[in-house]
Structures are given as structure tokens and as C-alpha cells.
Amino acid sequence: xxxxxxxxxxxxxxxxxxxxxxxxxxxxxxxxxxxxxxxxxxxxxxxxxxxxxxxxxxxxxxxxxxxxxxxxxxxxxxxxxxxxxxxxxxxxxxxxxxxxxxxxxxxxxxxxxxxxxxxxxxxxxxxxxxxxxxxxxxxxxxxxxxxxxxxxxxxxxx
Numbered sequence: 001x002x003x004x005x006x007x008x009x010x011x012x013x014x015x016x017x018x019x020x021x022x023x024x025x026x027x028x029x030x031x032x033x034x035x036x037x038x039x040x041x042x043x044x045x046x047x048x049x050x051x052x053x054x055x056x057x058x059x060x061x062x063x064x065x066x067x068x069x070x071x072x073x074x075x076x077x078x079x080x081x082x083x084x085x086x087x088x089x090x091x092x093x094x095x096x097x098x099x100x101x102x103x104x105x106x107x108x109x110x111x112x113x114x115x116x117x118x119x120x121x122x123x124x125x126x127x128x129x130x131x132x133x134x135x136x137x138x139x140x141x142x143x144x145x146x147x148x149x150x151x152x153x154x155x156x157x158x
């Protein structure tokens with residue numbers, strides 16, 4: 001089966017009955033955990049973005065506290081899992097400030113681990129990619145916000 005385009009789906013949803021749309025949403029939520037999490041964000045958390053960011057930070061912090069730091073291989077796996085979760089939170093929100101806050105928190109948590117990342121080029125590159133993502137997101141913000149975030153970025157890269 002070939003999937004319909006977004007514009008076709010949009011037209012069909014406009015013509016659909018509101019009760020039918022509710023049924024579609026509930027059916028979507030049953031099939032995939034990502035759909036259920038996105039619906040949860042859209043229905044309950046979109047109004048209070050600061051609460052969403054704080055709850056996402058708590059989840060990321062919990063993930064980092066569970067990382068096995070005895071061996072670099074296991075730490076890499078845990079860090080990548082934390083990055084996947086962070087990216088998922090960013091994807092649900094879609095706001096640049098949320099992206100910046102969560103990526104900065106991820107980098108802070110990563111640098112706070114008791115590991116020497118100088119031995120691992122992979123981990124250094126992962127960290128540097130996140131910093132460049134932060135810089136790219138900051139560049140798209142208003143000048144006043146850019147200045148505040150750039151000072152925080154300068155503190156991270158030192």
C-alpha cells in the first residue's frame with residue numbers, strides 16, 4: 001500500500017467528522033509508542049513548555065545515572081540511548097529553545113560522567129556534533145536570546 005501525501009491526508013481530515021478524527025487518533029496511539037507519546041505531548045504538555053523541558057531533563061538525568069561507567073563500551077551505548085531519547089523529546093516539541101535547552105543539558109550530563117573521553121574519538125565527535133547542533137539552533141533565534149545562549153555555549157566548550 002502506498003501512503004497518501006500530507007496534503008491529501010489534510011484534506012481528508014478536514015472533511016471528516018470530529019468523532020471519526022478522535023477514533024483515528026486513538027487507533028494511531030494503539031499502534032506505536034511514539035504516536036502515543038506525541039499525542040500526550042500535544043494534548044497535555046504543549047501549553048506548558050517549561051514543564052515539558054523539566055520532565056524531559058529528569059528523564060535524561062535518570063538515563064545518565066544508569067549508565068555503566070566502568071567500561072567505555074557500555075558507557076557509549078548508554079550515552080547513545082540518552083541521545084536518542086533527547087532527540088525524541090526535541091522532535092515532539094519542535095521549538096528551537098527546547099532543542100537548545102535539552103541539548104545543552106545532554107552535553108552537561110555527558111561531560112559530568114567520570115570518564116575520559118579523550119581516549120574515544122567517537123565520543124568526542126558525538127559531543128562536538130551536539131555542540132554544533134546547539135550553535136546552529138542558536139543562530140536561528142532572536143539576537144537577544146542568541147547572546148544569552150552563546151555565553152552558555154562558551155562555558156561548555158572551555
